[in-house]
Amino acid sequence: MKLTELRLAIWDVDGTLVDSRDVIQACMETAFRGAGLPPPDYDATRRIVGLSLTEALSTLAPPDIGLDRLAALVEAYKQSFVIHRTTPGHHEPLYAGALELLDQLKSEGWLMAVATGKSHRGVEALFEKHKLRHFFDTVWCADDGPGKPHPFMVEQAMGALGCAPQESLMIGDAIHDMAMGKAAGVRALGVSWGFGKAEELTAAGADEVHHEFMTLTESLRTFAFA
DSSP: OOOSSOOEEEEOOBTTTBOOHHHHHHHHHHHHHHTTOOOOOHHHHHHHBTBOHHHHHHHHSOTTOOHHHHHHHHHHHHHHHHHHHHSTTOOOOBOTTHHHHHHHHHHHTOEEEEEESSOHHHHHHHHHHHTOGGGOSEEEEGGGSOOTTSTHHHHHHHHHHTOOGGGEEEEESSHHHHHHHHHTTOEEEEESSSSSOHHHHHHTTOSEEESSHHHHHHHHHHHHHO
16 A cells, blocks of 8 residues: 655664664774773663764763773774674675565555664665665654754654654654654654663653564554554
């Protein structure tokens, strides 16, 4: 069935489409140890995923780290990610069901965007690895302006594609995704298979929280064709 009205799905990437939990934690541990700092545990890491990298690391680092050491930590994390990404056997898979849903939405005529705390370089690497570039009509990253939970990326995606808030929705796994979507006035759909817990997503303003791609697909069809 083809859409008869504009519909825009704005996607987060890490923890929503791509299972990057292990690699992000590994890179965080490598960067912190290299800087002579105790690495954060996974529970601390998962709470900052989605924020711009500098903001995320400043949250995890000691409060007295200073600007120079923080900048060095940011660079160390970036380098660690490049090394992990280019190591043979690197594993950062799509979640089961993600590719099928993207393909279905594209065939139905949805517009699709990315709003992510990753850099454009990081997004393009994932697009290349998983052959995703053709699904997305516009891509907005932390490089482009204010990061999550500021509504900037969602607003820019809607503006680029000529969609109003009532025609758009945000899909993500983190509280920062939900807060960003609500700040932009769009429907916010949380997914529980990534970094955020269901109760956290609800508390952050999620209109719905989904535990599998099947129910997410049904929700999107309702939004599109009701």
